[in-house]
Amino acid sequence: MYDNLEDHVSHSHQEPHFDSPDTSSFEKQVEGLKQTLLSKGLITQVELEEMIAELDQRTPFDGAQIIARAWTERDFRNRLIANGTKAVSELGYHPPDDFQSLVVLANTEFLHHLIVCTLCSCYPRWLLGRPPDWYKSIAYRSRAVSDPRGILNEFGVTLDPNISIRVVDSTAEVRYMVLPLRPSGTDNLNMKELVGLITRDSLIGVGLPHSPSVG
Amino acid sequence: MPKPHDLGGKPHFDPIVLKTTLPVDWELTIDGISSLLRKKGFYLTDELRRYIEKIDPEQYLNMTYYGRWCTAITNILIEKQLIAEDDIQKQLDLL
Numbered sequence: 001m002y003d004n005l006e007d008h009v010s011h012s013h014q015e016p017h018f019d020s021p022d023t024s025s026f027e028k029q030v031e032g033l034k035q036t037l038l039s040k041g042l043i044t045q046v047e048l049e050e051m052i053a054e055l056d057q058r059t060p061f062d063g064a065q066i067i068a069r070a071w072t073e074r075d076f077r078n079r080l081i082a083n084g085t086k087a088v089s090e091l092g093y094h095p096p097d098d099f100q101s102l103v104v105l106a107n108t109e110f111l112h113h114l115i116v117c118t119l120c121s122c123y124p125r126w127l128l129g130r131p132p133d134w135y136k137s138i139a140y141r142s143r144a145v146s147d148p149r150g151i152l153n154e155f156g157v158t159l160d161p162n163i164s165i166r167v168v169d170s171t172a173e174v175r176y177m178v179l180p181l182r183p184s185g186t187d188n189l190n191m192k193e194l195v196g197l198i199t200r201d202s203l204i205g206v207g208l209p210h211s212p213s214v215g
Numbered sequence: 216m217p218k219p220h221d222l223g224g225k226p227h228f229d230p231i232v233l234k235t236t237l238p239v240d241w242e243l244t245i246d247g248i249s250s251l252l253r254k255k256g257f258y259l260t261d262e263l264r265r266y267i268e269k270i271d272p273e274q275y276l277n278m279t280y281y282g283r284w285c286t287a288i289t290n291i292l293i294e295k296q297l298i299a300e301d302d303i304q305k306q307l308d309l310l
Contacts, residue, residue: 026282027241031310032303033289034244039306042297043251051254052247096250099259118223120264121280130246132235136280142227154231169223172260 058129060200063177066091066127067203068194070104071182080104080179088127095126099173102127105166106179107205112159114151114167114205115176116144122170124177128200135204145169155206178205185212219272242281249284258291266291 037043066088070077080087084102085095095101102124105113117123118141123131134140144151148165152158159165168176180202186194189212201207238246252258266287267275275283292298 026245026279026285028307029289029303030241030245030248030281030285032307033285034248035306035310036298036302037248037252040298040302042257043248043255047251048244048247051251052243055247055250056243096254097260099261116223119220120267122260130238133280134231134233134235137232138222138276139227139229139231141222142225143231144223146224151231155233172264 055125055130058126060128060198060203061195062093062129063124063127063200063203064195064198066093066177067179067198068191070179071186071194072191077106077179081106084177093127095175100126101174103168103174103176104179105168105176105205107181109181110163112163112165112205113176113178114144114148114165115170115178116141116167117170118142118145119169119171122172122175124175127177128203132200152206155201157206157208177203180209183209183211218268219275220268238281245281245285245288249288252288252292257295257297262291263287 034048038045066080069091070080076087076090079090081104084104085100087104088094088102105115107113117135121131121136123135125131140151145167148167149159152165170176180198182194183197186197189197193212197210197212199207199209202209249263253260253263263284267283269290270278270283270286274286278286289298289303293300
């Protein structure tokens with residue numbers, strides 16, 4: 001089933017670095033592609049600059065706002081779990097096209113979620129911004145499904161063995177975000193303080209929110 | 216043909232590199248081009264991935280992430296006859 005790929009992957013330690021090869025030729029290629037698209041009128045410089053700026057603006061802070069609200073409003077939490085796409089639209093967050101939907105996975109005392117895209121890099125960019133490098137790396141994509149506890153250890157997280165880990169594989173159409181457990185001792189915190197506890201990694205499932213003393 | 220993109224569960228024991236670098240200019244450009252072309256309806260996310268998966272396996276493993284995107288997007292546009300194969304070189308010659 002895993003046929004010839006093992007030829008590439010199992011020898012990886014003998015090769016330079018899969019995830020960091022030479023890039024100089026692509027710098028030129030992208031410039032040529034951009035100039036071609038501009039000269040044919042398929043895109044304009046202004047449109048491109050606006051799009052890059054729009055993509056730059058999205059950060060995990062957006063996802064954290066959503067989670068903090070779910071921690072403090074039970075009805076919103078229920079709507080978020082029932083239909084993530086619809087619930088976040090209440091807050092002004094919309095997927096880039098009609099084909100994409102959001103599924104929010106609630107962690108419990110007994111169940112932890114970990115998100116991966118084994119095939120490429122699908123990620124809820126419209127809530128978290130561009131994915132971090134490791135999310136796109138061959139190491140993460142291959143091992144997240146076979147050794148999630150090992151992956152978590154590498155991120156400095158050790159879960160109680162009684163907590164099950166459910167790994168979900170993203171697709172072009174379905175993007176996932178984790179709803180982490182609200183840390184204890186946070187009853188008196190306001191929204192802004194709660195948002196400050198929520199890390200990007202906790203929304204992907206490779207981390208946990210800060211506890212109030214740390215945050 | 217081996218499918219290098221289908222990585223789930225494959226043996227790969229290199230540690231996760233936690234350090235993330237910010238995209239450099241050309242990466243931001245191709246990232247923006249990709250979102251813009253999709254927004255304008257030139258292709259769908261699924262099509263981009265299909266063309267990424269069509270990249271030659273050896274090349275795939277030796278390309279950076281955004282290098283794959285550049286290759287896939289170029290091939291989509293050529294196949295849809297929105298650009299011609301030699302257009303990019305012609306533009307580069309003008310620079």
